[in-house]
Each structure stands twice: as structure tokens, then as C-alpha cells.
Amino acid sequence: MSTASAKDFTETELIVCAAAKMLARSRTVFAGVGLPTLAVDLAHRTVNPNIQLIYESGVAGAHPESMAEGIADSVVVSGAEAVVNMHALFGYVLQGGNVDVGFLGAAQVDRYGSLNTTVIGDWDSPKVRLPGSGGAADIMAGAGEVFVVLRRHDPAAFPAELDFVTSASPVRAAEHPDFIQPRGFGVSTVITPLGILRRRERLGELELTEVHPGVTVEQVQEATGWDLAVAEDVTQTQAPTAEEVRLLRDEIDTVRLYLR
Amino acid sequence: MHSDTVVSLPEAIERYVEEGATVALEGFSHLIPFAAGHEIIRRGISGLTFCRLTPDLLSDMMIAADCVDRLVCSFFASGSAGSLYEVRRRIESADPRPLAVEEYSHHAMTLRYHAGAAGLPFAPIASFVGSDIPGSNPDIRSVVDPYSGKRTYVVPPLNPDVTIIHAQRADRHGNVQIWGITGTQQEAVYAATHVIVTVEEIVDDEVVRSDPNRTLIPAHAVDAVCEVRTGAHPSYVQGSYDRDNAFYREWTPISKDPAKLQEWLDIHVRGTRNHAEYLESIGHHRLRDLLVDPRPSGVVDYGRRTQASEGNLK
Numbered sequence: 001m002s003t004a005s006a007k008d009f010t011e012t013e014l015i016v017c018a019a020a021k022m023l024a025r026s027r028t029v030f031a032g033v034g035l036p037t038l039a040v041d042l043a044h045r046t047v048n049p050n051i052q053l054i055y056e057s058g059v060a061g062a063h064p065e066s067m068a069e070g071i072a073d074s075v076v077v078s079g080a081e082a083v084v085n086m087h088a089l090f091g092y093v094l095q096g097g098n099v100d101v102g103f104l105g106a107a108q109v110d111r112y113g114s115l116n117t118t119v120i121g122d123w124d125s126p127k128v129r130l131p132g133s134g135g136a137a138d139i140m141a142g143a144g145e146v147f148v149v150l151r152r153h154d155p156a157a158f159p160a161e162l163d164f165v166t167s168a169s170p171v172r173a174a175e176h177p178d179f180i181q182p183r184g185f186g187v188s189t190v191i192t193p194l195g196i197l198r199r200r201e202r203l204g205e206l207e208l209t210e211v212h213p214g215v216t217v218e219q220v221q222e223a224t225g226w227d228l229a230v231a232e233d234v235t236q237t238q239a240p241t242a243e244e245v246r247l248l249r250d251e252i253d254t255v256r257l258y259l260r
Numbered sequence: 261m262h263s264d265t266v267v268s269l270p271e272a273i274e275r276y277v278e279e280g281a282t283v284a285l286e287g288f289s290h291l292i293p294f295a296a297g298h299e300i301i302r303r304g305i306s307g308l309t310f311c312r313l314t315p316d317l318l319s320d321m322m323i324a325a326d327c328v329d330r331l332v333c334s335f336f337a338s339g340s341a342g343s344l345y346e347v348r349r350r351i352e353s354a355d356p357r358p359l360a361v362e363e364y365s366h367h368a369m370t371l372r373y374h375a376g377a378a379g380l381p382f383a384p385i386a387s388f389v390g391s392d393i394p395g396s397n398p399d400i401r402s403v404v405d406p407y408s409g410k411r412t413y414v415v416p417p418l419n420p421d422v423t424i425i426h427a428q429r430a431d432r433h434g435n436v437q438i439w440g441i442t443g444t445q446q447e448a449v450y451a452a453t454h455v456i457v458t459v460e461e462i463v464d465d466e467v468v469r470s471d472p473n474r475t476l477i478p479a480h481a482v483d484a485v486c487e488v489r490t491g492a493h494p495s496y497v498q499g500s501y502d503r504d505n506a507f508y509r510e511w512t513p514i515s516k517d518p519a520k521l522q523e524w525l526d527i528h529v530r531g532t533r534n535h536a537e538y539l540e541s542i543g544h545h546r547l548r549d550l551l552v553d554p555r556p557s558g559v560v561d562y563g564r565r566t567q568a569s570e571g572n573l574k
Contacts, residue, residue, distance in 0.1 A: 072289030168390030
């Protein structure tokens, strides 16, 4: 396979390719439709032919014959390897420890990787009402690790303090030592339009490890609402290869449903 | 044989859904019982506590029609599931009046139905440690695990007065067969005092009995079975018709404008006498486009014990 960098690529393609590369050693991924699905599909075709995608609808090992619109599209069911009910999915598959990587989105991320998907402003008198947990709080607690993809990087999305903690990092959970602690590592990776942040320790904080082409470390720090830790060896995010871009455009999302 | 399990949808709603009741309408993107929700709107039943993991278009409609005082849920749908502006108006600005919300996660809602169905006092859950969700919902509490001595969050049983689901088929006794995404239907049904199932088709007993594992809901759990074709539109029925994705997209501008939303309800729900008229108002050409090609399952063999006879005794 060609490893030459693509001549042109979009921000979305850069994010998807970065996520796909990180899935080289994961067995099971719990994800919604959208960029995470593209990343899993791309990983499957490049670095990890054995990866299995599990949807929040209970479908595992989907083989859709056309581009799925949503996690519960009939095309993800027809021809799938398995469909389980919600009790089995959230109880046995997720809480039982069978998910290696969970993908989550968020409106806000804090320095320890806690996520807000519930509300901007006060819970009692919200400025903007967001979708809420769905499975997010469960995925954070149960998945081996969590990848977060955010389409913006600014102090509002990366505040010093979240407006509401929907899905708590193990760092916050550890503030309640009398409770049984969640099994998951929490957020290991946050991919944004500016770069990649990672947490290396279960009780550690996010640090900047990669900046995208053309982005400086200072730019990322300024766009973050706390004093962002920076790894000693910050590298530049690997640009998508021509082959990865070809796969994304010509085979995976031919109708440009998610690649924009 | 006389069966009073098979009834019309209006009769089932009349019989079991009372003013102020706690009702669950379940179906995870698949098999959403829209026809039943519309019938509740037509009958003007109000004051409901409405339970559903993912309040979506159906909730937006029922809330706009003022059927609902309280939502019990885990996710306010958005994106491809449609934006719920009526729900948002009620929550963000109490417009036209406040809406009470009890919020959980998907797993917590599933466990609430499970505890309700299994007659348990509560169900423990590994989620929420460090989360603000328990602080916003006093019904998510914690207990000491008597084995480890550590605390765990628990959620209370959810026992709806009525659970309503839609399914591919049932026999006249109420044995309900579902395939595709099965969500939390089984738990929600067993948790309820009364159960209404709308189906695409009421089939001969022998059809059900040819594949007993496909029966997700046995007849003993069901009070009413109603044949309502295309009863899940605009959601879908695996193997019959696809989701009306265009409808979900069109809902956003309707939902954004309260006047348009009321007008939509007037034309398509309150202005129609039943589901057949609703489908008429939606347009049959549109529904035809949603039909899917067959992709039948393989046949499994349940076997039949060989009958002893001289012919096969060696």
C-alpha cells in the first residue's frame, strides 16, 4: 500500500485517519455512526482487519450494503453478525468489559477527560439543552478506554470547569473512594481540529502530544481553557496517505454523508 | 374461538390508557409505535408520564399535543433522529409551560425496566460515579454492596401502567414475534401492568409456532393486539419498510415553528380519524418508496421426534 502523503485532504479526513491509526490493536469498538464509523471502517481496511464495531443499537459486526444513516438503520441489521438487546448490550457487552474502545462526542471536555453532553448553563435553567447521556455515562464507565472526537477546539469546548459532568473521568470517580470504581481508563485520546491530546495515566491529565500540520503548540494552549500540559516530544500529526484518502472518498463514504 | 385480545387500536387505547397514566412507548429507532402515539393524541389524553429511552419525533408530537407532563428518558434525540424543538422550548424556556424531566442513561433506563419486570426493589449500576447525573435526579441513589462493603449507585424499578410497542407480527393470542433491533421491548413489556402491541400483521398460529424462539413477547404478557399496517411510520420495520429519513429531516423546520407543528398535528393526526387516514394524508407514493426488497433468513430446523413405528424400528 502506498504510504505517500495525500496532496490535499480535509480536516475531517485528517481526524478520521488519525483515529483509524490508533485502532490498530483494538478488538472491539463501541461507536455511533459518523466520523467514528468511518475511522473503524478505515482501520478495518488498513491497520486492523480483525476489528469489530458494535453499535449502540445492539448490532455487532455489521456488513451494510449501503451507507448507513444512523446506528439503527435497517442496512446495519441486514447481514450483520449479531443483534443483541439493550440489556445484553449495556450489561454484558459493555459493563461486563467486552468493549476495548468507546467513541464519544461532547460539547465540553475538561483536563481529566470528563465530558459534558447534558447542558450549557445551569441544569435548572439551561442556556442550551443538549442530548444528555444516552449511553455516554455507561460507555465512560465500561469501555476499556474512550476516544473523543471534537469538531471545535476553543476555551468554551475545553473549559477549566464543565457546566455539567455527564460522563465522569476516573479522576472524578476517585473523589468518591467509598464507591466501587469504574473499570474503564476513561478518555485516553481527544482528537480536535488543532491536534491530539492524550492521557497516559488512569488518574492523569490530558497533555498535548500531536499538533496538526500548520498548527503551533501555543495555538493549542491558547485555545484551551486551562494550562494545557504539553508532552516533551510533541510531534506533527501524520498526514493522511493518498491511499487512505482514496479509500475514504471512493470506497467508504462515496456519497459524502460524513466527509465534508 | 372468541379472542378479546385482538382489538382495534382506538379500543385498546380507550381501554388501557387513562388520563395521568405512566406509559412507556418503546422501540429503539426501530419499530417505534407512532400509530399508537397518534391515537393517544387523537383521544386528547393528557397528564401522562411518558417513558422512553430516546424521546424523538414521537415525543415531540405528543408533548406538542399536550399529552405529556413528565418525561422519563435517557437521551434527547438530535441529528439524524430529528431535532426536538418542542421538547427544547418546554425545557429551556418553559414555553408554553414547564415539562418535568427525570433523566437517566440508556443502561439505567434498561435496568429500571428490568427491575420492574423482575420484581426487584432496585438495580445496581456501575455508571455515574463522579457524574452530576445523580445530583440532578434524586431517584438515582446509592447503597452499600453487602459483599465488598463499597457503595454502588442503584436505580428504582420502572413499572408503567401501560407499555405500548410495535412489532412485525403476532398471532391472535398475542404471541409477538420481533426481529431486527429489539431494544428494551421485552423488559418494558414485562414491567407494565397492561400491554398493547400493534403489529404489521396478525398471522396464523402455525406461523408463530414454526419459530418459537422468535417470540420475544409471549401471549401471557399481552392484553391487546392490534393490526396496524405501517404502524411505525416514519420509523421502520425490519423486512417491511425503511425509515422515512426525509420525514425526519422535514420535521426540523416543522418542530422549530410552534404554529407549523400544531398545523401538522391538525392535518395529519387530529384531522384524521385513524391510522389509515393518516397514511392517506402522508401519501401512498411516499410510503411505496420505503418498501424494501426481501432478504429472508435461513430456515432453522427445530426437528420433530421420530415417531416409533415398525418401519423405522431396526
